[in-house]
Amino acid sequence: MKPIIEKYKDSVIQIATPFSVGTGFYLSNKNIIVTNEHVIRNNKAVVVEGNGINRSLLPVIYIDSKYDLAFIKGPGHRAEMEIELGDSDKVLEGNSVVAAGHPFGLKFTATQGIVSNTRHIQDDINYIQHDAALNPGNSGGPLINDNAEVIGVNTFILRDGHSLGFALPSNVLKKTLDDFLKEKESLAVRCSSCLNIIYEKFQKDTYCPNCGAVVKFISSIEEYHASGIRRSLEDILRQNQIDVELCRRGPYNWEVIEGTAKILLSYHEESGMIVAESILARLPKEKILPIYNWLMQQNFELRGLSLGINKNNIMLTAIMYDQFLKPEYASIILKDLFQKANEYDELIIRQFGALPNEL
Template sequence: MKQLTQETLETSIESIVQIMTPYGTGSGFIIGDLIVTNSHVVGGLKEVTISTKTLPRTIGEVIYDDAGYDLAFIASPSPIHPNQPLRLCTETINDGDTVVAIGHPYGLNYSTTEGIISKAIRVQGEAEYIQFDAAINPGNSGGPLFNEAGEVIGVNTFIIQNSNNLGFALPYYLLQEALENFLALNQTNIIRCVSCKNLIQESNIANDYCPKCGIKLDVAKRRREGYKPSGAVALIEKIINKLGVNVTLSRRSQRSWRFDGQNTRIEVNYYDNGVVIADAALCRIPQENIELLYDFLLSENERLEDLQLSIDQNTVYLSYVIIDTSLTQEYGERAFTALYTQAPLYQKNLIENFKAPEPKFDEFE
């Protein structure tokens, strides 16, 4: 079983996509020239952030959205050509078949789990789903479900909360049907009506109503309105933008951002208690020169104005901490700019003069 999991990951890893929106993260996978994922993962947006093992974060365009099947297709601005392209299943699936699920649950990239098909066809609403017991969690949504031959047999779609590994995937034949119908139109920006099931060109939708059956299309409204941050979130994004950073690419959720500075990685988090923390991991604590390092950090903190140096576990951080009610654009820009410019200088100093090891990050973050 372990060998099957490893082989599936090795052959498919270049085709697995991480998807980020202001509402959270999810998974996807490449079939042909398209990225397949769930409708609820893209959240009714026209643009989302995508990345793969070989493709740095970039903005992908959501060109098909089907809330009924919870299915969406994304186009990448740059062609993605995995060395071993994924293929859809061509054989009948059966209860008891072994399956492998791959995705990014809770942002833990390329997590792989195994299980079996508990029920090959389980009807939920108007769609059929594959029920399986491989462990999946939030963030797995939109990722592929494989059989033992390494073929995609489904799109991981939902779980039953507080259950013992009850996962459900949209089966490959419904995905194949959706792909064929979409590609036959030779158009983009298509919405599939949840009522009459017709594929509607977005430009033909007036006042968010389906021109065929007249039902209100919630996804059309969300795509039209887009994401509009407000309050402290809008202010934080305005400050980040002043650094020359692409805010869309830096978003990890509505209240979390991550971007690369000059040889450093900066994270900004806005917590429910109103605290905003922007920090950069500079290095890890060395085994030698520890007292000298502590003395240096303390002496620097005496002269720093907006920023502070601190240690969490064995990592040294340069941070900016403020309450949302005290944050202003002028003050925030000054502090963020100081963090952006001083973090790489401190990191260089600590690594070269105190022999501190570099910080550790997930390989594919």
Template sequence: MNTQIILDTYVDNIIQIMTPYGSGTGFIIGDLIITNSHVVGGLKKVVISSKQIKRVIAQVIYDDPDYDLAFIDSRYEVIKNPLKLSTNLVKNGDTVIAIGHPYGLNYTSTEGIVSKSSRLYEDLEYIQIDAAINPGNSGGPLLNIYGEVIGVNTFIIQNANNLGFALPYFYVQETLENFKKLDARNIIKCPSCKNLIKEQEIKNDYCPQCGTKLEVAKQRRKGYIPTGATKLMEEILDSLGVNVTLSRRSQASWRVDQGSARVEINYYENGIIIGDSKLCRIPQENIEKIYDYLLSENEKLSYLQFSINENSIYLSYLIVDSSLTFDEGKIAFDRLFKLSDKYDEILINEFKAIKLKRDEEDE
């Protein structure tokens, strides 16, 4: 099969995983989602989405920093063409396909070859490939020409041209078998003694078998805790009925959909917080009428303001973090959410503005 056929056949198995620390890829094998440990970032809960799964919160039930593997539990419909782990020996020169979400570009597939089928790195074997993989590809499947999973795309060499490494399928198979033997959830693998430890048996974040400090246990116990203006922003969003976990795109970025409008909120390093709703595009006709309307509305608005960037119309709220208060922020963002949808409809229906198109996977 060629690359496009493989992607079309198995795309329903590919998962996007989002945490406050970044995003990555996962894939379904049996009743679990497989990904890298570093993708889930030591969290018990992550946000996932796919062609079949709308953005939902899912549980990380196994974390293995030794192999850099993690398993996520989630409910999904039966997949027509499920992925399977390969049982075939990987050879130098084999054609491979990497699928993932590099830089947030959903369902990207790249083709390459196996540069070295067994490259030893820190006591583990990896498949070295020249297929282009980038941040966001981590945790995604590496497939052979038959659509079988031969590895998990795990890391790249920085500033090197197409030098990627995938954890081989046999490590994944071994881990799945050991995990399922326990018939339990919330398991951590100790990177020192290699034992699988039930999380409830861990005290003070130390392995009960060998006494090694388990950093992943500490991370899972603490979870993600926002601070400062980020904490205040999330308190404001929560008070407005926004599911903060689902809306969070990073530690300082949130997305809220209201009707046909979408509000992007970003907290920048210079202390500026901007809530932007990109509404619609200006039409080719009656442009003067739209301009007059926007200018007249700007005179009436408080907290918010219309602007035009290139040919897109924005409704925005801007504030410095030191000036943000809970009460004022709540008023401003409540208006931004409600008026974004209202104005989008007005501009489209009354002024024939052009409705925005979105990537279907970004809904």
């Protein structure tokens, strides 16, 4: 399993939109990131990030609701990130597989399992059924065989199905890629009625030229505009020179990188609580008391922020509530948190020997 993890850790991509987070994988030789349609739904561009790809906003170039597939334009060919598509027709029940992805929006994770059914039919589509653990956020990630080849795209799970996952076979993906790439530099969608791929550059209206069905093209997708408390929070982020489009992580979460520190901003709709927290460095194994003394001293001086420890992580946190939210005050608090997160992270590593966390 370790060689597979090493090979795929740079090619498995985290995808984020204003509505959800998910996974994709980068086919460098085609300069395409593959994922599920439901991951990028209602977005003409999405945020992608991975070990081999810096966080960036990239355009969606193909949407396929029939097979729950979507393609995102890649960042440019990179030979060191080559991965291969295997032959899904050769998959047998009992074969070992690895599912790779970013569950819950976390960093790269891989789980192992076996194929339990090679012909699970749902909505007239054949899926590979397996028991490698999948969680929300894994959608769109690769299912990998022992030869380190992609044999499927993880698409859905049964919530009460004891870790039953289902992957679209790689041969379906291969054919879709071949059909899509017949035309260069054109956005495309698959017609949900006749199932033909329709290229936007040839269309003068919103109807399928083959069957006449209404088709929703990528260019017709409306830009996302936050509303309510989300708009207020995003306005506050913009006041602090934060690129809001790049830091969205679903409807109520934002992630900001400030120097060596990562700041997570979350809104909890039921409680009305707004939490901004930065995971700083980790406690060292020795000489911890000076850090505790420093934390207490800083907390005595801080206003609107507090330092603490969660497990072995040193945290800097601000808590506010929507009904009492004053944008001017919140902007000052967040600006202070962004500045101090980076400052404190470097200080406790340098001065107290704390251990850096990976971003």
